[in-house]
Amino acid sequence: MAFTTELERDSALNLSQAAVGCEFQVKQLDGPGCKQLREIGFCEEMRVRKVSNGRNLVCAMCGTRLALSRELAEQVLVTAV
């Protein structure tokens, strides 16, 4: 499991709730879109920065900009770094 402590689990939020401009670490993928997310590069422990919000939001990962729908973003659990 990607969460090491209960505290960490409690402080996790999904990428849709996360604040724009901040950097996060992916902790867990949870939901039907998991496979699609993993394929394009969302994996546990990856660092992402949220670039913009919206119905489709944009985040930066490994220097690449990815646009994803809010439903998918809700399936990515992150913690602040």
Add this chain to the structure above:
Amino acid sequence: MSTGDEHPIPKVALVGHPNVGKTTLFNQLTGERRKVGNYAGVTVEKISATIYTPHGHQMELVDLPGTYSLTPSSPDERVTRDVLLGDLDGEESPQLVISVVDASSLERHLPLTLQLIELGLPVIVALNQVDRAEAKGLRLNPQVLTDELGVPVVACQATSGKGIVQLKQALRFPLPPASERRWKGNAAVEHAIADLTKQLESQGLERPEAHALQLLGESDYRTQAQPHLSRVAQAAALDVAADLIKQNHNPEEEISALRSQTIRRAISAAAHEMGDEGETFSDKIDRVALHPIGGWTLFAAIMFAIFWSIFRFAEVPMGWVEAGVGFIKDKVGGMLPEGDLNSLLTDGIIEGVGAVVIFLPQILLLFFLIGLLEGSGYMARATFLMDRVMARVGLSGKSFLPLLSGYACAIPGVMATRSISSNKQRLLTILVLPWQSCTARLPVYAILIPLLIPSILGQTTMMFFIYFLGTGTALLVAWLLSKRIGIGEAAPHFLLELPPYRLPDFGYVFRHVIDRGLAFLKKAGSLILGIVIILWALGTYPKAPEGESQFDHSAMGCIGNFLEPVVKPLGWDARLGTATLASFAAREVFVSQVAVSFAIEEDEDDEEAFRDQIRSAIKTSEKPDGSPAYPPLVVLSVLIFYIYALQCLPTTAVVQRETKSWKWALAQLAGMSIFAYLAAFIVYQGGTFLGF
């Protein structure tokens, strides 16, 4: 010394994510300028070339469609997986795979490389974009990565040709051996893999371990029918997977986690981690380009500029084509004595084909501008913005590019739908796409609109309205159909890579434009030429006695009389009926057909005068009772019919090929024709009722 003759020519496949620079690398290796685009999924056709290693051995290099993994989510990605597993008919699996990865984004790219290694094929890793990675402060050690992955790793920068020689040297003969799988699972998983491999081997399946990993790592692959995988093999995989699940193991998740661990280990050894580089130049542009208000303003401005330039700049080369056609007609007409052969060549072939070729400049210009949008990276942003609109009607943002191409020609539009991952959304896009007003409809509009509105401003507004009507109907019908087809909850979520903005590769753009132009000319030279000859013959024979109307006597006239009762409710007569019937092969034929039916000779030097003649013939035609034969309401009814009807045989053929179904292709043809008929009917009858 061994030569290539002793072996069959080895096949080398380039595999990588979309936008990784695979096609640029292909061009560098082959020395041939080919496609390179920013837009995810631009490589949808099979592209291959013969190359020679530095030692003179011949190899066939194949550029496979870009894919994020061997778990396909669109038809073009499926091609890649099936070719690699040797499961595609008529396609031998490659003997060597070049895995193209983005050095600045290894975490995202190496999972595919691991999957390729697991196929049991020899793999060479091309570590592309090393310059970009270095610019970001990332230090990579290809030798360490070679040790970690067990396959040769060559650093390169395809755009500048750096590392190409080293990559070619790595393609030496004999080919490097295949590497071992890079991870070991727990006892249960390893036992399952070994067990399934053994069963598949005894069933005579090639690459049993590769298939076993694919079957265990991807539930869809073992549950959904695969054309090249027997039910027995899938049943064996289902049993083995069920056993694992019973022991509280999830094969998909565990295999995926094992790959991730392997990659993290390799990267931490071979690369110095870096932080995010902060806001880039592309991000700055995106702050405007993706802004809810600024983004749409920019989008609208770009679309306006595209359409404005198509109508404005294409005029000049269109004039040249016109003059050229007139010149040829003059020359040919002058060389032959008056008679049927002269008439066939000049009035039939040259004029008929010329009426179509005149639109070549507009088509080329639209494809050039679309190429610039793709090449610069803006197309992905447009896709992002349009997703909001498209999602409302059941389509995806990825339907935008095909629909935009549809303004030029439905055929490349239908082909561009291959990058849409959902089959249902793809079908829906194909079904409504021909309502996008294509350039083939322009000659018809050019004749009809001035008959309705004399002022230039009014005509421009009308043209805008026609585009709006076509697109509006396409979206409305998509919305209605999406409920029937069952797109809703099942629609895949939007996920798209936004490539950095860059200067378009003009070589690629021009090549693309030339390809499209040649395809259009081929159509004009084959299908349209054939139709034009048939139409000429139907309009010329049997010959009318002196002083009588040739049209009324000809076979075409007879067909027209036969058709009249059908088209009468639309306010049309036999001439319009035959011209429309002839247009079902290709709309452009309308103009030449109307001209032939009024026996109007084309003025070699002045196309506009020719159009004026047609217009005045339409205007002054009278019914036997002296009332005008084509009042504005009839013209409007014809216009409405052309906006809505699918009158293009090549489109129907391409839809059949892309959907692999005559049912959908013919349903689309019938559906759109009935829709057009009803729309024209409502306009004419409604207008008559209201007293117009």
